[in-house]
Amino acid sequence: MARRHARVGYGLSTLLAVGLHGLVLLVSVISLPASDHEPKPSSIVQATLVSTETVTDQAQRAEAAKQRALARQAEEQRQAEEQARQEAEAAAAAAQEAQRQTEQAEQAEQAEQEAQRQAEEAAREAARQAEAEAERRAADAEEQAQRLEQQRQAEEEAARQREKEAEEQARREREAEEQARREREAEEQARREREAEAQRQREKEAEEQARREREAEAQRQREKEAEEQARREREAEEQAHREREAEEQARREREAAEQRQREKEAEEQARREREAEAQRQREKEAEEQRRAREQAEAEMQRLIEGANEPATNAQQGQQAANDFTALVRQAIEQAWRIPPNVASGARVEISVRLGPSGELFVAEVATSSGDGAFDRSAVQAVEAAAPFAELRQLPAHLQREYRRISFVFSPEGVR
Amino acid sequence: MNDAMSIPHLIMNASTVVQLVMLLLTVGSLLSWIVIFQRTFLMRRARKIHRGFEDRFWSGVDLNELYREVPPEQETEGGEHIFRAGFREFNRLMPKTRSPQAILDGVQRSMRVAWSREEERLNRHLVFLATVASASPYIGLFGTVWGIMGSFQSLSMAQQATLSTVAPWIAEALIATAMGLFAAIPAVIFYNRLTAESGRMLGKYEDFAEEFHSILHRNLQGRSDAAGA
Numbered sequence: 001m002a003r004r005h006a007r008v009g010y011g012l013s014t015l016l017a018v019g020l021h022g023l024v025l026l027v028s029v030i031s032l033p034a035s036d037h038e039p040k041p042s043s044i045v046q047a048t049l050v051s052t053e054t055v056t057d058q059a060q061r062a063e064a065a066k067q068r069a070l071a072r073q074a075e076e077q078r079q080a081e082e083q084a085r086q087e088a089e090a091a092a093a094a095a096q097e098a099q100r101q102t103e104q105a106e107q108a109e110q111a112e113q114e115a116q117r118q119a120e121e122a123a124r125e126a127a128r129q130a131e132a133e134a135e136r137r138a139a140d141a142e143e144q145a146q147r148l149e150q151q152r153q154a155e156e157e158a159a160r161q162r163e164k165e166a167e168e169q170a171r172r173e174r175e176a177e178e179q180a181r182r183e184r185e186a187e188e189q190a191r192r193e194r195e196a197e198a199q200r201q202r203e204k205e206a207e208e209q210a211r212r213e214r215e216a217e218a219q220r221q222r223e224k225e226a227e228e229q230a231r232r233e234r235e236a237e238e239q240a241h242r243e244r245e246a247e248e249q250a251r252r253e254r255e256a257a258e259q260r261q262r263e264k265e266a267e268e269q270a271r272r273e274r275e276a277e278a279q280r281q282r283e284k285e286a287e288e289q290r291r292a293r294e295q296a297e298a299e300m301q302r303l304i305e306g307a308n309e310p311a312t313n314a315q316q317g318q319q320a321a322n323d324f325t326a327l328v329r330q331a332i333e334q335a336w337r338i339p340p341n342v343a344s345g346a347r348v349e350i351s352v353r354l355g356p357s358g359e360l361f362v363a364e365v366a367t368s369s370g371d372g373a374f375d376r377s378a379v380q381a382v383e384a385a386a387p388f389a390e391l392r393q394l395p396a397h398l399q400r401e402y403r404r405i406s407f408v409f410s411p412e413g414v415r
Numbered sequence: 416m417n418d419a420m421s422i423p424h425l426i427m428n429a430s431t432v433v434q435l436v437m438l439l440l441t442v443g444s445l446l447s448w449i450v451i452f453q454r455t456f457l458m459r460r461a462r463k464i465h466r467g468f469e470d471r472f473w474s475g476v477d478l479n480e481l482y483r484e485v486p487p488e489q490e491t492e493g494g495e496h497i498f499r500a501g502f503r504e505f506n507r508l509m510p511k512t513r514s515p516q517a518i519l520d521g522v523q524r525s526m527r528v529a530w531s532r533e534e535e536r537l538n539r540h541l542v543f544l545a546t547v548a549s550a551s552p553y554i555g556l557f558g559t560v561w562g563i564m565g566s567f568q569s570l571s572m573a574q575q576a577t578l579s580t581v582a583p584w585i586a587e588a589l590i591a592t593a594m595g596l597f598a599a600i601p602a603v604i605f606y607n608r609l610t611a612e613s614g615r616m617l618g619k620y621e622d623f624a625e626e627f628h629s630i631l632h633r634n635l636q637g638r639s640d641a642a643g644a
Contacts, residue, residue, distance in 0.1 A: 008457040010449060017448035021441070024597075028422050334579060337572045 067396070069300045076293050080286050087279055133192070137231055144181065148174070152214055171215065178207065195241075199234040206230050321398050325405070327390050332407065336381035339373040342411050346371050348378050351406040356399070358391035366406055378409040422590065429587040430565050436558030436591050440551055444598035447547040450540045451605040458612045461537065465493040465619060472623075478502060478630075493533060493616070494623040500529035501627055515635035522631055526624045533620055537613040541606060548602035555595015562588020 151174055182204055189200065206227040214220045348369035353361040363382040365375045391399055426437060472481065472494070482502050485491060491499055504525035508518045566584025 008453060008460060010453055013449045013452035013456070016452045017445050020448055021445055334573075334575050334577050336574055337569050338574055340572060 069297050072296065073293060076289055080289070083282055083286060087282060090275060090278070133235065137235070140185070148211075148214060151177075152217075152220075167215075171211070174211065178211065182207075193238060199230075199237075203227065203230060203234070320394055321402060324388075324390050324394055324398075324402060328385070328388050328405070329407070331385035331388070332381050335384035336409070337377055338411060339377050342371060342374050344411055346374050347408060347410045348375050349406055349408050350378050350382055351404070352382055354388060354391055354403045354405070356391075356403070358388040360386035360388075369409075374409075378407075381409070382407070425583065425587040425590055428583065429562065429590070433558045433562045433565075433587060433591055436554055436561070437594055440554055440558075440591070440594040440598050443547045443551050443554075444594070444601075447544055447598060447602040447605075450544050451601065451609070454540065454544075454605070454609045458537070458609065458616065461493050461616055462612075464495070465616065465623075468493065468495045468498075469623065472498065482506075492536070494620055496533060497526050497529045497620055497624050498627055501526040501624070501631070505631055515632070515638075518635060519628070519632055523628060526628065530617070530620050530624060534613075534617050537616055538610075541609055541613065544602050544606040544609070548599050548606050551595040551598040551602070552592075553595070555592040555598075558591025558595070559588045562591060 182200075186197075186200065209226070212219075346369040347367075348365060348371075349367040350363055351366040352363045355361050360383060363379050365379065368375050391402060394402060426434070429437070482499065485495075485499070487499075487503070490496075501522045504522045505518060508521045512518060562584055566581045566588065569584060570581055
């Protein structure tokens with residue numbers, strides 16, 4: 001027997017009732033977006049919009065076509081620019097190359113000069129060396145001569161003591177000595193002058209002669225002179241030969257440099273020719289592209305003109321803009337509730353800022369009419385008419401322009 | 416446009432009078448639903464308790480035992496309440512008077528009082544439900560009429576009378592009617608249902624009182640016969 005039940009309280013019931021109402025509210029809020037997709041209430045504004053849509057659309061299409069053409073043109077221009085840039089780069093590269101070549105040429109010239117200088121230097125050096133050699137040799141010869149003289153004195157003494165036989169023997173000895181010295185000389189000279197052997201032979205002969213002359217004491221001086229002269233001659237010859245050689249080498253080097261330069265020049269010219277050819281080809285291509293672009297544009301123009309009135313795109317954009325302003329004005333006029341008792345001269349300017357899709361950002365009073373209620377009614381009218389979706393049908397550049405509009409409200413209507 | 420026509424938006428933008436009407440209707444609906452839930456639970460429990468008590472009563476248990484099962488200060492409800500009121504009166508009268516008629520009269524009176532209390536308990540707040548059911552459509556209608564008045568006023572001010580000028584006003588005005596109906600319809604339905612239920616329960620209590628009365632009568636009759644003999 002359920003006897004001890006407490007009285008049925010109101011807490012649970014309240015909770016349930018509140019929950020029920022909350023649920024109903026939630027359903028009413030949530031189900032509404034679904035009903036959005038049902039046919040929207042069609043107002044007169046939208047009806048007028050439909051009637052003018054074709055014009056706007058045409059203008060828009062024309063505008064779109066123009067934009068497309070513009071975009072293509074821009075692209076082509078960009079390409080051309082790029083090409084130009086490439087060409088410029090190539091030209092710069094060529095210029096650099098040319099500079100480099102000139103530099104090379106200069107270098108070559110320098111090298112040549114250097115070579116010449118070197119050659120000259122070498123020649124000078126060789127001359128100096130030859131001179132030194134000659135001097136050394138002269139000194140040697142002198143020394144030899146001194147030694148010979150000493151020997152000769154000794155011989156003379158011996159001869160004086162031992163008569164001519166001893167003198168002969170001494171001569172033989174001297175000959176041997178001479179030979180040894182000659183050999184030494186040959187050894188010394190062997191690395192420097194191979195072609196001078198004959199001359200040395202001659203010298204040796206001269207020496208022999210000198211020796212022979214030394215035998216004849218009176219003739220010795222003469223012989224020495226002759227020897228010296230011969231040596232000088234030889235040296236001069238040698239020097240001349242070396243100079244000739246140096247000259248020849250320098251000439252060869254110069255020739256080689258010239259030839260190199262000539263080759264380089266030829267190469268450069270070929271490159272320049274190639275570049276010029278490439279540029280010519282590129283120009284030709286650009287020309288072709290331009291021609292194609294022009295053709296495309298002309299075609300586009302023809303298409304647009306064929307589709308529309310022979311009005312220009314700008315005019316059509318203007319027309320669309322006019323349509324847009326007319327529509328907006330109409331919508332605002334319909335939403336406007338003029339408060340009673342407004343002075344007939346009242347005039348308020350409302351500046352309107354729109355979002356990219358025509359939604360209202362700000363509607364504010366730019367110039368007040370002095371009547372607060374009238375100003376408010378104007379702002380409210382703009383707010384009520386607010387989403388101006390027609391803005392999106394305007395051409396892009398006009399869209400930006402028309403996102404800031406101002407309307408003048410006066411009791412006679414919106415302007 | 417759609418956002419402007421959503422129900423919360425319309426409610427927030429309505430005029431003050433219409434908003435007050437809507438508030439009143441919301442409160443009425445809320446209270447009526449509280450009553451509906453509370454009464455429903457109460458009726459269900461009363462039915463259950465009464466069924467349990469009747470089973471116990473007719474199980475052949477001694478009435479004195481049944482009476483003593485519950486301490487006298489505890490409140491009981493339904494048939495048990497009637498039984499306890501009658502039995503208490505019977506027990507009090509028994510030592511004082513020897514007239515069975517006087518005893519039976521006293522028992523019947525006390526049982527009628529108990530039944531009347533039960534009736535009051537079962538029918539409490541049902542009148543409120545009836546009030547909400549009958550008044551809220553009118554209240555909603557008043558809100559609608561007021562809103563439409565405002566819309567026509569604005570129409571007179573507008574330069575061009577278009578549907579879009581009037582539509583928000585009418586929509587928000589009609590919301591008041593909708594809310595009135597929303598409050599009234601459940602109130603009407605549950606008022607009828609709960610009244611019927613309470614009437615049925617009171618009928619059962621009355622039947623039980625009569626049966627108990629007849630038992631007591633039979634008892635007294637037997638005792639007076641024995642006393643007479």
